[in-house]
Amino acid sequence: MTLCIAAEGQYNGTPCIAMLCDTRAERGGVFQELVGSEDAEKIREIGSVTALLSGNETDADELLTLCESAVRIFAASVPIDESDLTITNFLSSLREAATARKKTLVDHHLGMMISMSFDEFVKRHRSEFTESHGSDIWNQIQQLDLGADTILCGFSRDEPVIVRLDRYGRTHWETNYSVVGVGSDIALAFLCQRNWETRDQEILELPDCL
Numbered sequence: 001m002t003l004c005i006a007a008e009g010q011y012n013g014t015p016c017i018a019m020l021c022d023t024r025a026e027r028g029g030v031f032q033e034l035v036g037s038e039d040a041e042k043i044r045e046i047g048s049v050t051a052l053l054s055g056n057e058t059d060a061d062e063l064l065t066l067c068e069s070a071v072r073i074f075a076a077s078v079p080i081d082e083s084d085l086t087i088t089n090f091l092s093s094l095r096e097a098a099t100a101r102k103k104t105l106v107d108h109h110l111g112m113m114i115s116m117s118f119d120e121f122v123k124r125h126r127s128e129f130t131e132s133h134g135s136d137i138w139n140q141i142q143q144l145d146l147g148a149d150t151i152l153c154g155f156s157r158d159e160p161v162i163v164r165l166d167r168y169g170r171t172h173w174e175t176n177y178s179v180v181g182v183g184s185d186i187a188l189a190f191l192c193q194r195n196w197e198t199r200d201q202e203i204l205e206l207p208d209c210l
Helices: 056-075 085-113 118-128 131-143 183-191
Strands: 004-011 016-019 025-028 033-037 043-046 048-057 148-156 160-166 171-173 175-181
Touching: 004 048, 004 148, 004 160, 004 183, 016 048, 016 148, 016 160, 016 183, 043 056, 048 056, 056 085, 056 148, 056 183, 085 118, 085 131, 085 148, 085 160, 085 171, 118 131, 148 175, 175 183
Parallel strands: none
Antiparallel strands: 004 016, 004 175, 025 033, 043 048, 048 148, 148 160, 160 171
């Protein structure tokens, strides 16, 4: 089971984000026999933003590389009254990066399978493939995902910001906490039952958050 969690808290009155992850990885050889290991590094730093990665390690790093420009722009921003706009622009840029990554994956998949790019397939599929073969290829394209999920953690002014980019290219501006990994459903079942605000409406102190 793999799991990454980010959750909002405060430490001595200062907002913070608790970030936890495992080191589990599955590695395979020529014939894809998977062997479990505990040596994966799932935390990356980009400026003042921390990324937690889940999924295929190479896919995760390549996706994060495409997101780096958007992350650095967000990390360097100093919003005063427009934090919502800054984060909205950040989400839009992440979706653009995800789109670019999906196109690379689709082009590679089609290149290995039929020696065409996606653009070539769109132009030629009706004339060069039977209807059933073309439909099968379209289904394969639709089923391709990014192979990785990431949680991006930073601050807008003094407000903790937790954003999740999932393997389908969707962005999620999370409230209180976020989870990715095979164990995410189990973790959410417990996290969603926790009262994330204290009686005086302040967020949890770091030890309780952890």
